[in-house]
Amino acid sequence: MKTVYERPKLLKEAHFHYCPGCGHGIINRLIVEVLEEMGLGGEAICVAPAGCGMLLYNYFEIDVIESAHGRGAAVATGIKRVRPENLVFSYQGDGDLAAIGTAEGFHAANRGENITVIFVNNGVYGMTGGQMAPTTLLEQITTTTPVGRDSCVAGHPVRVCEVFATLDGAAYLERTAVNRPAAVRKTKKAIAKAFQCQLDGRGFSLVEILSPCPVNWKMGPLDACSWIDEVMVKQFPLGVTKDGTKPTGGAKDVTAATRGGAKDVTCS
Amino acid sequence: MRQLMSGNAALGEAAVLSGCTHYFGYPITPQNELTEYMAKRMGELGLCFIQSESEIAAINMVLGAAAAGARAMTSSSGPGISLKQEGISYLAADELPAVIVNVARGGPGMGNISASQSDYFQSTRGGGHGDYKTIVLAPASVQELTEVVPLAFDLADKYRNPLLILGDGMLGQMMEPVDFDGLARPADYDKPYILTGAKDRPARTIHSLIFDTKLQEEHNWKLFRKFQLMEQNEVRYETYLADDAEMVVVAYGMGARIAKGAIRRLREEGLKVGLLRPVTLWPFPAKALREMAKTVRDFFVFEMSAGQMVDDVKLALEGEAHVHFYGRPGGVIPMPVELSRIVARHYYQARSRDSAAKEEKR
Numbered sequence: 001m002k003t004v005y006e007r008p009k010l011l012k013e014a015h016f017h018y019c020p021g022c023g024h025g026i027i028n029r030l031i032v033e034v035l036e037e038m039g040l041g042g043e044a045i046c047v048a049p050a051g052c053g054m055l056l057y058n059y060f061e062i063d064v065i066e067s068a069h070g071r072g073a074a075v076a077t078g079i080k081r082v083r084p085e086n087l088v089f090s091y092q093g094d095g096d097l098a099a100i101g102t103a104e105g106f107h108a109a110n111r112g113e114n115i116t117v118i119f120v121n122n123g124v125y126g127m128t129g130g131q132m133a134p135t136t137l138l139e140q141i142t143t144t145t146p147v148g149r150d151s152c153v154a155g156h157p158v159r160v161c162e163v164f165a166t167l168d169g170a171a172y173l174e175r176t177a178v179n180r181p182a183a184v185r186k187t188k189k190a191i192a193k194a195f196q197c198q199l200d201g202r203g204f205s206l207v208e209i210l211s212p213c214p215v216n217w218k219m220g221p222l223d224a225c226s227w228i229d230e231v232m233v234k235q236f237p238l239g240v241t242k243d244g245t246k247p248t249g250g251a252k253d254v255t256a257a258t259r260g261g262a263k264d265v266t267c268s
Numbered sequence: 269m270r271q272l273m274s275g276n277a278a279l280g281e282a283a284v285l286s287g288c289t290h291y292f293g294y295p296i297t298p299q300n301e302l303t304e305y306m307a308k309r310m311g312e313l314g315l316c317f318i319q320s321e322s323e324i325a326a327i328n329m330v331l332g333a334a335a336a337g338a339r340a341m342t343s344s345s346g347p348g349i350s351l352k353q354e355g356i357s358y359l360a361a362d363e364l365p366a367v368i369v370n371v372a373r374g375g376p377g378m379g380n381i382s383a384s385q386s387d388y389f390q391s392t393r394g395g396g397h398g399d400y401k402t403i404v405l406a407p408a409s410v411q412e413l414t415e416v417v418p419l420a421f422d423l424a425d426k427y428r429n430p431l432l433i434l435g436d437g438m439l440g441q442m443m444e445p446v447d448f449d450g451l452a453r454p455a456d457y458d459k460p461y462i463l464t465g466a467k468d469r470p471a472r473t474i475h476s477l478i479f480d481t482k483l484q485e486e487h488n489w490k491l492f493r494k495f496q497l498m499e500q501n502e503v504r505y506e507t508y509l510a511d512d513a514e515m516v517v518v519a520y521g522m523g524a525r526i527a528k529g530a531i532r533r534l535r536e537e538g539l540k541v542g543l544l545r546p547v548t549l550w551p552f553p554a555k556a557l558r559e560m561a562k563t564v565r566d567f568f569v570f571e572m573s574a575g576q577m578v579d580d581v582k583l584a585l586e587g588e589a590h591v592h593f594y595g596r597p598g599g600v601i602p603m604p605v606e607l608s609r610i611v612a613r614h615y616y617q618a619r620s621r622d623s624a625a626k627e628e629k630r
Contacts, residue, residue, distance in 0.1 A: 042467025047332070048475070057473040063463040065335050066475035068358050071328035074320070078332020078340070079463065081290060081316045086336075086465050104328070107321035 008032045010041045010061045017055055021221025023178045023211025024052055027120060028059050030184070031091075034192045035062065040087050045079055047072045047090035052126040056091060070101025073108035076115040087198060089116035095125045098134040098158045105164075112169030112203035116194045119160060119206055121175075121236065122213040130216030134158040137235055142216070161208050161241035171203040173241040177210035177233070179225035186238075202244065210236055270447045275410045275439040276301035278446045279369060282417035283341050284309055287453045288367070290316040290333040290340040292326040296348045297381040298437035299371035303343065323348040327355030327368070334364040335474050337462035339421055343369035345437070346379065346387050349395075356430050357396030360491070361476030363461070365424035367417075368402075369433045371440035374599025382599030383438035385523055388576035391434050392550040399488050401495045403502060404432045404549040406521040410444035414451045416547075422454035423502060427494055428461075434549060436572070438522045438601060504547040505556055509535060513542030515592075515615050516560055518581050519570040520546050522601075527570050529604025530611055539615050541568075549577070554584035561588040566618045568592040568611055572601065590618065 007013070010032035016025040035041050044062045048054050050069035057064035067075040072090030080088040097105045097119050108115060124142055125131040131144040135157050139148040149157075161173045172194055176187040187209055194205035210232055212224035219227060273281070280302050283291070291310055293303035303319070310317035316333075320326040326342045333340035344352060349370045359366050372387045374380040391404045403423055407416040416433060424431040463472055478484040508528060510516055519527040524545040534541045544560065546553050557567070567589055569578040574597040582591050592614045596602050 043465045045336070045463045045465060054477060057471075057475060061466065061471050063466050063471055064473045064475075065332070065362075065463055066473075066477055067331075068328065068354055071324065071331075071355070074325040074328035075332035075335070077318070077325075078290070078292070078329035078334070078338075079336040080332075081318070081329070082333050082336035082338040083464065103321050104325050107325065111318075 008036045010036050012059050012061050014058050016059065018052065019215045021212055021214035021224055022052070023122065023209070023213070024120065026178045026184060027118065027187070027209055027211060028056055030178075030188045030191055031118065032060060032062075034188060034195060038192065038195060040195065043085070044087045044089070045083070047076045047079070047088070049090070049092045049096045051093040051096055053091050053093060053120060054127070070096050070099070071104055072096065072101060073113070073115065073117060074104040077108055077111075077113050080113065080115050084114070087116075087195060089118060089195070089198075091118045092120070093126070094119070094121045094123065094133040094135040098160050105160075106167070109164045109170040109204040109206070110167045112171070114198055114201055114203055116198050117206040118191065119208045120211050121160070121208050122211045123157075123232065124213055124216045126213050126216055135236070137231065157235050159236060161206065164206060165242040169204050170206070170242055171244045172197040172205040173208070174243075175208040175210070175236055175238050175241060177228050177238060179210070179212055179228040208236070210238070269449065270445045272443050273410060273446050274301050274441055274443050275413060275435060276371065276441065277305040278410045278413050279343075279417060279433070279435075279440075280305035280309060281448060282413050282451060283367070283421075284313065284315070285448060285451050285453060286339070286418040286421045287456075288339045288341045288421065290330070290338045292318050292320050292329040292333075292340070292342050294320050294323050294326050294344065294348060296345045298373055298383070298440050299343050299345050299369070301441065302369065302371065323351035324354060327352040330366045331355055331359055331362070331364060334359065334366050335362070335463050337459050337464065339365075339425070341367040341369065343371065345371050345373045346375045349387065349390065353396035356402065357394070357398050357400065358476055359430040360394070360400035360402065361398065362474050363428040364430070364474070365428055366430045367420045367424055367433065368430060370435065372434060372436045374597075380599045381437060383436035383522060383572065383601055384597065384599045385436060385521060385572040386574070386576065386597055387434065388549060388571070388573060391432050392552070392580070400491055401498070401550055402430050402432050403427070403498055403551070404434050406434045406547060406549050407439065408521050408524050408545065410439070410442070410446045414446065414448055418451055418454050425454070425457045427498060429494065434521065436522050499551040502548060503551045503553050503555070505553040506545040506547060508543040508545070510542030510544060510560070512540055513564060514540040515542075515566040515568055515611070515618065516564050517541060517543045517568045517570055517611060518546070518557070518577070519543065520549060520577065523570055523572050526602060526604050526607055530608035533604060533608040534612060534615070537612070539612060541611060541615060546577075552580045552584065554580070557581065557584040558586070558588065561585055564589060565622070566590045566592060566614070568594070568614055570607060571595045573597050
């Protein structure tokens with residue numbers, strides 16, 4: 001009999017804590033499926049965020065460190081500079097990457113830091129109860145934009161892929177979604193491509209994933225999935241924003257000599 | 269071999285010789301020579317140097333590097349150290365080793381770029397959020413950096429805790445002769461907690477999120493027991509002309525250098541004044557002070573601040589002796605002669621106070 005579906009071994013036998021209809025569970029699973037298929041479970045080191053994704057070490061059977069809110073790309077930088085042979089990726093939300101951690105993400109991309117960022121864009125601060133995120137759409141109602149996001153007061157939704165695409169150090173940037181089966185399959189391919197980008201030493205890679213948050217959007221799960229297609233993608237168009245083919249000459253060439261082991265040095 | 273070096277450069281060289289493989293820094297005066305030295309030296313040796321986008325990024329890079337098993341360091345001055353407090357709190361909570369250097373300057377706010385000792389509270393009380401402490405080492409000369417820096421990396425690894433080296437702009441920028449020949453690279457510790465990828469072993473996690481309050485409390489007590497061990501084992505201080513002293517000056521870092529100059533003058537004039545210089549500001553040499561208070565009735569605290577360590581001296585003495593204070597905040601660096609005059613006045617006042625008390629008893 002042919003096995004067509006099974007639990008990835010890198011996914012712990014635990015119940016996801018995510019709300020019904022949430023996209024995080026799908027994305028968590030896609031990541032470990034890709035790691036397993038690429039044979040990278042023993043090499044991977046994940047940096048978990050503050051926010052809804054913060055408990056992913058309860059689900060991933062790989063090494064995970066939690067970072068302070070927004071600092072994922074800086075923590076990943078530190079790890080990668082010590083262990084360039086490992087696959088290092090951060091998992092970050094929209095508040096994490098596009099508000100409090102803008103500087104860390106932007107400059108990791110600009111350095112061409114050879115890491116991957118899995119960026120979950122659901123347009124709200126989920127864990128804290130649905131406040132406005134930097135990616136909240138104009139006129140979208142959240143707990144801190146009770147009459148809708150007004151650009152005069154609260155600015156505009158931030159397009160991370162397009163901003164990072166201007167940076168020479170960013171090698172691979174793609175925006176996908178997880179609201180339909182075909183979109184999920186595309187997201188999986190994008191994650192695999194981003195990891196391969198890192199394995200090839202090409203520099204910074206990022207996959208932005210539009211993900212439903214029915215509870216904070218105050219919608220049913222199906223409506224939330226439709227809303228991504230009907231409304232969200234107009235602000236955040238899907239597709240590859242950047243796919244540079246050449247190595248960026250950034251942070252990739254740190255040799256194994258920088259690994260934290262003993263290296264005796266004498267004073268000149 | 270003796271060479272002339274600024275404290276900042278010597279600090280960098282001592283870190284490299286102590287096995288520091290990863291340095292992350294951001295420019296701020298008066299510590300720039302350290303960042304610049306590391307940029308050059310780490311590059312020569314094929315080690316890792318990053319000029320980060322902010323102090324917050326730098327401390328989080330340190331956290332990542334420490335989690336991956338490296339000896340990592342960052343440095344800054346007061347305003348930047350304030351920004352690093354987030355990461356220092358996470359390092360302490362995650363039980364990760366790191367060395368953080370503060371080449372302190374005048375404050376609060378932007379303050380100025382002169383030497384100051386006004387970051388004592390921030391350094392010795394944890395500094396960031398939550399219930400934690402860090403060992404704080406306060407060197408008083410460029411040569412002493414060759415002892416303090418390897419000790420810092422060793423203690424950070426030994427206790428799996430971030431550690432602060434608190435200098436100031438004068439120590440950082442002053443050039444003095446320094447000899448690295450006696451500097452031995454601290455031995456490596458087993459690090460069964462670091463993240464290397466879960467190949468051939470169960471997956472590891474490093475996190476400080478503990479939702480269950482009972483488990484969070486247990487984690488806090490575990491840290492507390494570690495801090496108690498530090499208090500028992502890691503107190504370091506120096507005494508100078510203290511054996512026969514009637515008044516003991518308590519000062520640290522460059523303040524203690526100034527105090528030594530003042531004490532030499534006072535001794536020439538026949539005043540029995542000595543010095544206790546805490547090398548560890550936390551843990552504070554409280555027992556040594558209490559022991560001294562059996563014979564010494566007057567302690568004179570001198571700081572280049574409006575008075576911070578003086579609180580620890582009072583807590584240590586528990587009312588067993590008189591505590592005098594002289595401070596110059598704002599980046600002012602007094603001359604030894606100024607301090608000697610103030611100490612002398614307090615010395616004679618204490619004498620007449622004691623003889624008046626004797627009169628009364630008769």
